[in-house]
Amino acid sequence: MQAIIYKKYGTADELSLQEIEKPVPKPNEVLVRIHAASINSWDWDMLKGDHFIIRLISGVFEPKYKILGADIAGIIEAIGNEVTDFEAGDAVFGDIAESGFGGFAQYVSVPAKLLAKKPDGITFIQAAAIPQAGLLALQGLRYKSEIKDGQKILINGAGGGAGTLAVQYAKLFRTEVTCVDKEEKFEMLRSLGADICIDYTKQDYTKTGKQYDKILDVIAHRNISDYKRALAPNGVFAMVGGSMGGLLLQLMLFGKLMKFSGNKKIGIMGYKPNRNDLNTLATLCEEKKVVPVIDRTFTLAETAQAFRHFAEGNFKGKIIITMS
Secondary structure, three states, rough: OEEEEEOOOOOHHOOOEEOOOOOOOOOOEEEEEEEEEEHHHHHHHHHHHOOOOHHHHHOOOOOOOOOOOOOOOOOOOOOOOOOOOOOOOOOEEOHHHOOOOOOOEEEEEEEEHHHEEEOOOHHHHHHHOOOOHHHHHHHHOOOOOOOOOOOOEEEEEEHHHHHHHHHHHHHOOOOOEEEEEEEHHHHHHOOOOOOEEEEEEOOOOOHHOOOOEEEEOOHHHHHHHHHHHHEEEEEEEEEEOOOOHHHHHHHHHHHOOEEEEEEEEEEHHHOOOHHHHHHHHHHHHOOOOOOOOEEEEEEEHHHHHHHHHHHHHOOEEEEEEOOO
């Protein structure tokens, strides 16, 4: 089978299309013929390997996982003898990072528990855009409290995969949603329901004087004091991505969740892949209540080009790799 391999940290130039042996599923695994996969910021961070936390996870001197790609959608071709919830021919999707990545390939063998059945009403490309981004959006907006009608919600990094899904989910409630990103993404964000848009190159949302009941930050890099200032009393700030320094190190030193006067909460959202939330997202997508935004699709052979496009930072929604 063909797969995209990288053997040392660096740029997209390290990615190469190679022929490798097709995997065989273990007793608790299924073999998936991948139809589509998507790029997440975690893939980019692991390719670069330019922070000590990444090196601790992925390998100090060289990558432990040679095939990137966490979000996949495809068809089960074979099952292990302990698998009872799937059968060959089932269309599935999921986040396979927990099993060592491997999504940028024609086949992958993964534990069945990481997957959910793909509804007929969504395509493989849409399904590949959902798992990690969708779960970050769903769980991030539910972090420490459910969304309530009338809340003011801010999403920083709203134009990417998680952000575009978060905007749509938040607007299922009677909320005011503020989106922070580049101005060229505003038209798209407003079409998804954004009420207010802030260009981060011109304005710092933590210094406007406005406070929010929920802040979902996909690219957090400020200090705790900045976020505290932007939170309303009883407000919740959820970090679901961002700088490997700054806020992350502060929270690691003092605890994953910090509370302040007025019961403001600032914390790192503990991402938990699970089938129930995948099913919730799939249902929302099938019912057209939430629609994944697809920026561009690339073939497997064009994966390096897709990563270069990701690195430019101008994409809207998700970048998809198809195995055709």
